[in-house]
Amino acid sequence: MHLKVNLTLLSILIIFAFFKLPFYNNWMNTNLLNPAFDIVSLSKQTDLEQRKVNRYGASYLLCKQMTDFTRHQQIKNPLILLPPDGYIKEKRIRDVSIPEPTVFYYMTGQKAVWYDSPEVMKSNLALVVDPQGKLSLIKINNQQELADLLAVYKKYKLEL
């Protein structure tokens, strides 16, 4: 029994020493015990939409706002022209990243395109940064407006 108690203390010591190693201590604090992953507080937010927001963050909220807009405006067959990320960053919007069209479709069920998509000329909405420096969804009223937007967006490389 004496040896078993000693071995138990040894086990505890090993575990303690392991999580005292600087790297694993940091991993434990920033990952395992991170308040953003706290099971008790997250278990109070079990709604599916909330869980998506908790994971995908601002990008998901932006996608939902865009789809709410198209539904509210009753736009038939909406096809949204998404800007390249470089354009958004240059306009000093850094707290949100624009999802690629496939991810946008996954999140919202609505189709979107980038400037190099084969269907880009059919887009009837566009996500732009307005003069106030805010992201907004605008209607594309004619081909000239679309061409102007494409000319701006094509200056930026499509990156993820």
Place this chain on the structure above:
Amino acid sequence: MNIAGLLFLLLTQFISGRGFVKLFRVQLSFVALACLSMICGVMLVSFVPCLLQIMHIPLTVGSMYVGIGILTALLAVPQLLKYKDIKLPSLKLPQLYEIPFYLVFLALIITSVWRCYYFPPTPRDVLTGTELIAEYAVREHTMLNSALTVDLRLNGAANNIFKSPFITGLQIVYKFLVQPFGEVWLSVLFVSFTVWFYSLLRERVHPVIAGTLMLILLATPDLFAYTYIILYDYPNMIFFFAGFFFFLRYMEGEKLNDLAMVTTMFGFATYLRNETLVMVAAIALPFAWSLYKRKTPVKDIAIRGLILMSGAIFFNFIVAKLFMKAFIPVPFSLGELISKDWMNLSGIIEKNIAICTDLIFTPKGMQVYGQFFYFFLSVFIVDLVITRKLNFEARWCLWFIAIVYFCLGTLSHLIPSHTIMNSAKRGLFKILPLMTLYLANTGILKRLSDFITNRENKLQASAGQPKVANQPAPKSGRGKVSR
């Protein structure tokens, strides 16, 4: 969450997996059998939506229950025929000194399972491929759905839809029967593998050492992250390790049913990540050499080599020829993926060096693997200096580690999209359990383990108690030591 659906799946996965393993007539301990049954059951269930789709049956909650029910009933037959063989396991309580490790493992498991359940799928690789198809398969009741009408050629997303239907199938099943995010199947794999792997370590070294090794493996940051983030690499690691486990058994006893399990497990691993085919081909070389040294006739070596590779070839064919043609209406060309500089052999050496210099031994590598490689190298070098002996298992562990490493470097050279910082990084997961098992076979840890066990047994003998049976003596072959 639909608890009834989850219980149904757990039960059917276990029964179908157990029936499947039973077909191979391999003798395993209760823990190994139970865990492997669950692991194989998850794989088998993943085929159901594809089979229903091929038969043009709409994918619904009802068709999932019926499909999985039929699969389970069919695979339960081998068990029912031999129902007299079913024995209840003798329950053994853990030793007092194991409990602190159990508590830590439990905490890690709860953390992983919770995150797996709570958060929706995240990796871009699945959101632009398999998960996208699965989500719309649930909404539209077919795998040939509107997800395939989105512009999939953008920024490599096309590659993601060509990936194995393993995740798609499981996501469809779990979305229908358990919860809208699916995913929980990954926790089933994680828990089964963790329990099985710990039992393997415990058979080889004293539980305190086994617990320490398991802790080091579990606390590998990226490996732990992929226990709750759905992607192919963690399940691929599990099936590759299962193949290795049966490979060791085959090399010990040369029983054909073990070889059949090897090829099946490597086949499943290839079904998840096609690159495994290259590794299985590379494994065939030391396999053939080892048989040759045992004076096996050349004809037999060729046949066994073919059997070894047949599973991987078959499942590669399933994905490359059947799945892609039947389910993905976008052309795929492997030739476009191959580097134009593939003949430059110095590139292979460069990539193999780069895995160490650009990934493993860098601050980024530390974020991904923690100090796992440093632990491994420390024990490896000390053992090399002090004992200079390798037992049967340790030797094969090192062979497999070298093969996986070299193949990943070679693939990174041949296929530019197989990047070191992504594909090779996660492909290296396969060597982590191999390294851990190697550590459990090193001379110094074995000596330490023997020392603790002997002291324990002596004390118990003097107190008139039965011997501690946590460490059975090595069986033939495993205990053999070669210099």
